[in-house]
Amino acid sequence: xxxxxxxxxxxxxxxxxxxxxxxxxxxxxxxxxxxxxxxxxxxxxxxxxxxxxxxxxxxxxxxxxxxxxxxxxxxxxxxxxxxxxxxxxxxxxxxxxxxxxxxxxxxxxxxxxxxxxxxxxxxxxxxxxxxxxxxxxxxxxxxxxxxxxxxxxxxxxxxxxxxxxxxxxxxxxxxxxxxxxxxxxxxxxxxxxxxxxxxxxxxxxxxxxxxxxxxxxxxxxxxxxxxxxxxxxxxxxxxxxxxxxxxxxxxxxxxxxxxxxxxxxxxxxxxxxxxxxxxxxxxxxxxxxxxxxxxxxxxxxxxxxxxxxxxxxxxxxxxxxxxxxxxxxxxxxxxxxxxxxxxxxxxxxxxxxxxxxxxxxxxxxxxxxxxxxxxxxxxxxxxxxxxxxxxxxxxxxxxxxxxxxxxxxxxxxxxxxxxxxxxxx
Ligand SMILES: Cc1cc2nc3c(=O)[nH]c(=O)nc-3n(C[C@H](O)[C@H](O)[C@H](O)COP(=O)(O)OP(=O)(O)OC[C@H]3O[C@@H](n4cnc5c(N)ncnc54)[C@H](O)[C@@H]3O)c2cc1C
Numbered sequence: 088x089x090x091x092x093x094x095x096x097x098x099x100x101x102x103x104x105x106x107x108x109x110x111x112x113x114x115x116x117x118x119x120x121x122x123x124x125x126x127x128x129x130x131x132x133x134x135x136x137x138x139x140x141x142x143x144x145x146x147x148x149x150x151x152x153x154x155x156x157x158x159x160x161x162x163x164x165x166x167x168x169x170x171x172x173x174x175x176x177x178x179x180x181x182x183x184x185x186x187x188x189x190x191x192x193x194x195x196x197x198x199x200x201x202x203x204x205x206x207x208x209x210x211x212x213x214x215x216x217x218x219x220x221x222x223x224x225x226x227x228x229x230x231x232x233x234x235x236x237x238x239x240x241x242x243x244x245x246x247x248x249x250x251x252x253x254x255x256x257x258x259x260x261x262x263x264x265x266x267x268x269x270x271x272x273x274x275x276x277x278x279x280x281x282x283x284x285x286x287x288x289x290x291x292x293x294x295x296x297x298x299x300x301x302x303x304x305x306x307x308x309x310x311x312x313x314x315x316x317x318x319x320x321x322x323x324x325x326x327x328x329x330x331x332x333x334x335x336x337x338x339x340x341x342x343x344x345x346x347x348x349x350x351x352x353x354x355x356x357x358x359x360x361x362x363x364x365x366x367x368x369x370x371x372x373x374x375x376x377x378x379x380x381x382x383x384x385x386x387x388x389x390x391x392x393x394x395x396x397x398x399x400x401x402x403x404x405x406x407x408x409x410x411x412x413x414x415x416x417x418x419x420x421x422x423x424x425x426x427x428x429x430x431x432x433x434x435x436x437x438x439x440x441x442x443x444x445x446x447x448x449x450x451x452x453x454x455x456x457x458x459x460x461x462x463x464x465x466x467x468x469x470x471x472x473x474x475x476x477x478x479x480x481x482x483x484x485x486x487x488x489x490x491x492x493x494x495x496x497x498x499x500x501x502x503x504x505x506x507x508x509x510x511x512x
Contacts, residue, residue, distance in 0.1 A: 091494025108298035113279035133269035137488035194219035215246035304339035309471035356450035452478030
């Protein structure tokens with residue numbers, strides 16, 4: 088979001104400096120060297136609805152780097168694998184009665200056709216699923232996914248938020264029976280690199296390892312930032328850091344405004360990445376509902392992006408207060424590989440070729456029913472200061488496409504704050 092904002096602000100003729108705390112650019116979308124392979128710390132797939140990503144890639148001259156691939160989804164329930172993700176798979180699914188399946192299928196189908204989410208804004212996701220598909224369908228298909236991602240927040244998630252996720256993935260298809268997902272050739276780093284290059288070409292400055300400790304203001308107007316103990320003056324500041332950092336970062340905000348940022352909760356993620364000698368499944372995504380496996384699913388990334396080895400992400404989302412969150416990396420790798428061996432008993436200890444554990448304290452905003460009213464205005468009460476992160480484009484889920492769209496809007500709003508009125512934010 089920050090890089091996109093910088094790029095568009097330069098296009099609009101502003102002088103721009105980007106301060107990035109990390110040693111590399113790209114935030115959640117950045118790559119690292121995984122045993123000789125450049126790959127995302129956190130998996131990234133693209134859906135057909137991600138128009139802002141395609142628009143930006145075209146502008147940057149890398150539209151030809153999008154790759155689409157027929158993918159499939161599976162479900163592992165109580166020790167057995169099931170095909171999932173299309174009407175025939177649902178009909179063949181033995182764990183629900185015919186009526187449940189029809190109700191569930193209708194719910195999913197109509198969700199992909201829905202455009203107005205206002206009626207879902209104050210609805211609880213659990214109640215929404217139960218109302219449409221029934222209790223059993225919720226318990227078999229969704230309960231554990233919510234419980235093992237959101238833990239104590241699981242029963243209080245917005246139906247509007249989960250609906251956008253169903254719609255985004257559900258409409259990324261080549262046909263009714265074939266899911267089709269995308270990836271950027273070379274990974275999301277291709278987009279990050281193109282943005283960094285475009286920023287440099289237009290005279291922007293990107294400072295890496297430059298943590299902003301304060302956004303300064305005087306008499307209700309932004310004056311600049313403090314980074315590395317040095318104050319630097321700017322006429323406008325755009326902050327795209329996670330919301331939980333904001334109240335400390337901007338002392339000039341009123342107590343009421345700070346309380347609004349502090350009220351938005353995020354869960355963290357410990358994302359285990361494994362390189363294997365054998366595939367685990369034929370699917371890109373496998374949902375898991377098995378009492379002996381304490382994860383809601385795995386992402387077998389090499390079933391999307393063609394790679395020389397099997398690459399699997401095992402994301403452990405959880406509140407930062409969860410006792411597991413502080414565990415050492417070794418414990419996560421051992422457990423995750425153990426789970427994969429349950430999913431595919433043909434995997435042997437020698438099949439684990441390399442591993443990595445990526446951690447984020449603020450990986451996913453928790454959007455409860457009525458979340459829209461909790462989101463602060465992007466244009467803050469401090470003139471010249473805009474603040475957004477991935478929860479601001481709710482009900483859309485955190486993702487590259489919406490983040491780059493918001494980056495563009497923030498750049499436009501430097502000269503025209505009316506942009507946010509039009510957006511309703
Ligand atoms: C596990 C996981 C899976 C995901 N899967 C997908 C997917 O499949 N598809 C998809 O589209 N998206 C996915 N995403 C989301 C996607 O990565 C993000 O939405 C996207 O990268 C945009 O992020 P952002 O710029 O809004 O925020 P971030 O990437 O969080 O950027 C915020 C930046 O602020 C920097 N920062 C923080 N504090 C300071 C400070 N004080 N001073 C300076 N800099 C600071 C951080 O270092 C970071 O670089 C996934 C994310 C995760 C965690």
